[in-house]
Amino acid sequence: MAYTATGLENRSDMAANRRVTIRDVAERAGVSVATASRVLSGNYAVPQATRTRVLRAAQALDYVANAHARALVGGGRKMVAVLVRQVTSPFYAHVAEGVEAEAAAHGWLCLVGTTGGEPQRELEFVQLMREEGARLVILVGGVVEDDTYRGRVAQYAQALNASGARLVLCGRPAPGPDIPALVVEFDNEAGARAITGHLLSAGHRRIVFLGGLPGNTALDARVAGYRAALAEHRLPPEAAHVIDSGLGREGGERAMAELLKRRRDFTAVFAGDDMVAAGALRAIADAGLRVPDDISVVGYNDIPLAADFNPPLTTVRTPAEELGREAVRIALRTPQDSPSSRHVLGTHIVVRESVAAPPPERTP
Amino acid sequence: MAYTATGLENRSDMAANRRVTIRDVAERAGVSVATASRVLSGNYAVPQATRTRVLRAAQALDYVANAHARALVGGGRKMVAVLVRQVTSPFYAHVAEGVEAEAAAHGWLCLVGTTGGEPQRELEFVQLMREEGARLVILVGGVVEDDTYRGRVAQYAQALNASGARLVLCGRPAPGPDIPALVVEFDNEAGARAITGHLLSAGHRRIVFLGGLPGNTALDARVAGYRAALAEHRLPPEAAHVIDSGLGREGGERAMAELLKRRRDFTAVFAGDDMVAAGALRAIADAGLRVPDDISVVGYNDIPLAADFNPPLTTVRTPAEELGREAVRIALRTPQDSPSSRHVLGTHIVVRESVAAPPPERTP
DNA sequence: GCCGTCGATGAAAACCTTTTCTTCTGCTCG
């Protein structure tokens, strides 16, 4: 280990200044530790006189309670843990902020973890949170829903539940109706249907969906909404054209550039995510085409900077911070033994300038 | 309270829903708790035979170590806490991600907190981290450096140091040379000087600095660099025009709109932050002007989406994730009792399309 | 053949706080 030599590794070596404990406070205040604890923990009514004496002693000694000792005897602690793919993704950052804010409002601690997209780290995180005694674990983000996933999450849920903690899934399904997990998510299908409808209303008939991630529940729902909208407008199923671009700006740019090289028989692009849309806009501009004159583009999520794209992006607003807040709110008010339940948050279209009527048919 | 393990009584299948402890594992494995601990903590070499016996027992019982008990006896824990203004700000998100990644690489836990800009919450956070036994606290972001600040941080630093923890300040100064704090920051002045020089080289002479926050150390350094560049080009001091826009996109938009209403005798804008630049771009577009033909704009920080602005923004890249990583790296390798030290990370210009030569002089 | 040593393991202390159980004091009501 490269770091074993620093003073940070174990602080027990500095015997010089021992940590000041509640015993010291009690001694200085001339009371027993029990009384000091009663004052400091604030759980009992203690006569004003002794109360101030203890408080004064604590302040004089700069007493800091040991959260671990408290948690040890208290059997757990008020902590919520939220796991996202990456905090640098605007959508996830807002979810995390919502969780943090709501947790803080209730006096709970919030711990943020990231997976970087590796399912393995999700397992490690849950295990760690069990050790830490988190009472609420929130897993955010779509996922490919296969048997591995179902087994893994069922296991999480049961383990957490057994130790009195709660599991919340955001944007992904519970593995089964009898699995003790709460689900909070947006109605991705409705949102996608709405914005596809917006493109159809503008006159577009050949719309590409960019940004599928095969099997990913969140994206799949958007694809479903996209297909549903096409069907509603009596377009044949083969009108749907879904491209798996992968995640993020780079994925969108690469996929769009490649698509433009191959064919240009579409007039609009529905990016499954604003970051993908950003990449697509870049690729379209690099190909010498203009948005929305040549191609219309819409995104999903309405990240704050979507209004600053070129052109400002028409997209679907998914109130991410609200999702985070709602996740902890629901978890906090749902009794321990209630069955798994699902809560759906609404979305709505934000119209900006990236959509226009399709250009007149080019003569072949 | 809804959390008093209400539903656990009903579960008849688990007669004793008590948490499984190391004692249970030891019993099942037929060894003492001491031996079980030696295996489970991994701190001692234990013969293969007993080792596997204990491990098998732990697995069979789904044993989960109690992190609090461990921290209690171990005197702290491997946890780094990072405090930012908000995780939804791209720059801060990247710093947090860097901290998290580096912490995870060393097997440390990372706790992210936000202040929302209120100094009060900084104090609360540090206090909380002392209770939690964090061994490393990282405070990120510029700050107005007054006596209140100096006193507060000196107090944090000493308190943390006394309990064997370390304080790292990112983008803000240590309150004094004898204060036990590590400082890691970018050379804001050099970065600002460089990009102002870039505007000057393009021919601009009347450049507005947008986004000062009076007294804020990070912004002040950029203003200093801006002034220095003007001086290098032999422009008189009164050529400097600094506007306090406040933070974020809204601040930039409002300030820019107001400025454009008042006067238009400048040809370039140096926004102290990319988000401010985003707002400025919006305001300029709304005023019917074009970037860079009418006005050139540069930003600071190179957030990932700066390349997607309209037009793509020329800015200064400050590797935020690297800042976060470096903060924990430095803290981990600096011995406990070393004096306060300062580390500076370099920056560089990223040229895109938001700068052009100034338009020909308008006739008055 | 004995002593010193080493390796493996067990017993118990220590970490710090909360909370239950007791004790003690002073007071009120009968």
Added chain:
DNA sequence: CGAGCAGAAGAAAAGGTTTTCATCGACGGC
């Protein structure tokens, strides 16, 4: 005036783990 009672505060147990100290057996060197 005494019994009971309430209020205040102390003693001690509990919570789960690590680590020190102690024990015990075996083994090699003399």
